[in-house]
Amino acid sequence: MRTIDLRGRSLRVAELLAVVPRAAEARATALHVAAEIVEDVRVRGEEALREQAGRFDRVTDHAIRVPADHIADAVASLDPEVRAALEEAIRRVREASAAQVPAPRTTELGPGARVTQRWQPVSRVGVYVPGGKAVYPSSVVMNVVPAQVAGVRSVALASPAQADHDGRVHPTILAAAGLLGVDEVYAMGGAGAIGALAHGVPSLGLDPVDVVSGPGNNFVAAAKRAVAGVVGTDSEAGATEILIIADDTADPRLVAYDLVSQAEHDEQASAVLVTPSARLAEAVAAEVERVGSATRHRERVAAALAGEQSAIVLVDDLDAAESFSNAYAPEHLEIHVADAAASAARCTSAGAVFVGSYAPVSLGDYLAGSNHVLPTGGQARYAAGLGSHTFLRPQQVIEYDRAALAQVRDGIVALAEAEALPAHGEAITARFAGDQGPQDLSGASA
Template sequence: MRIIDLRGRTLTRAELLAVVPRAAEALQNAATVATEIVADVRARGEEALREQADRFDRVSGHAVRVPAAHIAEAVGGLDPEVRAALEKAIVRVREASAAQVPEARTTRIGDGARIVQRWQPVARAGVYIPGGKAVYPSSVVMNVVPAQVAGVTSIALASPPQSDQGGRVHPTILGVAGLLGIDEVYAMGGAGAIGALALGVPSLGLDPVDVVSGPGNNFVAAAKRVVAGFVGTDAEAGATEILIVADGSADARLVAYDLVSQAEHDEQASAVLVTASQTLAAAVAAELERIVPATRHAERVTTALAGEQSAVVLVDDEAAAEAFSNAYAPEHLELHIVDAVEAAERYTSAGAIFIGGFAPVSLGDYLAGSNHVLPTGGQARYAAGLGSHTFLRPQQLVEYDRDGLAEVADAIVALAEAEALPAHGEAVTARFAGSAE
């Protein structure tokens, strides 16, 4: 991992953002390709999706809309231990997601005047589950459960066709979809799948959705930006990121394992260590030399750790570490520092924060109860991770009676005249003219 030495430097927020290690070129290339792919799906629908499956997934002639029998077969074929783990995850995510659904509230402005704030679920959601370098049944749980808790009644799921499964969606993905009652599943992947969910594909019986959610690589993240004008999206959860802030009290071995755990996702994964302890940095480097060659995906991990998006950042003190982390705004932030619970209050920009030595990102990926679909690429400075709120829209119901309107009628007319919109005022005064009640 490369070294970024910020010691002895006082950087502005803009300067911190400039030194943040991210693979900007890869993101730009993905944006160009994703735009072309989505446009092709818009123009040619199923034909484009089949050509993309042949090109990217080495699959042809497959059933793009998954037959119900395949889903039932997959549910029956789930490994009992995996099924038990998934069922436990479903319970935990359902409980945590329920806390994200606000109750309707009524505000009484005055006599005969009230505003009702309510949260309405979208009618239809599309969830995307990656299926390239790994299998993500946990992502089915993380996407579908919050939508169901929000009250979404129509959910379509897309995941890439697998060449080693005869063009079917991976059976574990299908199995957990079946456990959750999802019967509308499509074997399509990448940016094309995002475009198909957003735009619809009539020949497949795929109606457009209102919100698209789900993790994926940079191409999936870029495709969400392309379709954002047509549908709602969650944050662009692209290639995964982990930033670990650690001090001299941290266990270098655990820090190294946690960096590797995220680097194994993808060659574009970001793994960043921020510390004021050069001794710890050296110890982590030594642990990585031991751990990386022994891990199953050593080549992938090595590429990710050596990329421009990964680094060891040396800072002067904890305040500098906080400033860097808040500028970087990581998808996953781990705090391996003294008084981590108290310090977490000062770390304001992260998709999710994992506090202390017994809260690795792996916990959040599967069974913490929190959601693992989180904003990447610095979006955590302004965007939230996936939750039931992703599928909800706040609405205001305005309820005024005659007396309530009468109390503000003159003020409405005055403002309407000030804005040269007299008909606005007349729409109010008309209600009190003659015999109008």
């Protein structure tokens, strides 16, 4: 990993962001390619999906709509230890997600004047679960459980067809879907799967969804941008990011393990350490070399850590480290400092914040109860991670009786005239045209 020394420098936000660039060129290329793939699926449907499966997944003539017996077989053959872990993850995520569903709330603005805020679930959700360099049954849990908790009635799940499994979706992913009662599963991957969920594929019996969610590579994230406006999407959860703030109290070995744990996802993964301690920076660099060279995906890790998106950043003090983090807005933020809770309170821009040495990102990936589908690419400045709220639409229900409307009649008429929209005011005064009560359109007393 390269080292960037910012000590003695006072940098604005834009300058901080320029110091550790993200893989912007790769994302720009992905957006162009993904938009073409999505459009191809919109126009040619199943034919395009099959061509893409052959090109990207080395699979042909497979069942894109997964038969029910494939799901049942996967559940039956699931390793008992993995099943127990998935069931515990489901329990924890379900409990934490329930806290994200607001109760209806009615505001009484006066006698007979009520506005009720309620949250309505969307009807149908499309969940994407990656299946390229790794297998993610945990992502099935992280997407499906919040949708179910929100009250979504219909869930369709897509994951790439696997050449090593005769063109089927990976059995562990199928098993996770089965444990959650999801029976509409499609063997399709990448940007094409996002396009299929958004636009529908009649020949497969795949109806369009209302919201598409789920993590993936830069092409999946770009495809979500391509279908935005056609359907709702969660944040663009692209190639993973970890930023660690650490001081002299941190254990360099644990910091190194956590950086490597995220770098193993993808060559485009971002791993950043920000510290005021030159001693710690040197120790972490040595540990990263040792840990990274010994792990199974050492080549992938090495590529990610050598990329321009990864670095060890030296700063003057903890305040500077926190400012850097807030400007960067990482997907995952770990805090390894003496007063980690206080630092976490000041770090306001992150997809998820992991506080202290015993809350690594790996915990959040599986069994913390939090959701691991999080915004990347700086979107944590304004976007939230996946949760039940992703699948809810706030609605306001307005109830006024005649007396309550009379209280605001003159104000409405005045504002309507000020905006040169007199019919707005007339719609109000028509209800008070006589003293006998509201009027119908013919002018007769109601």
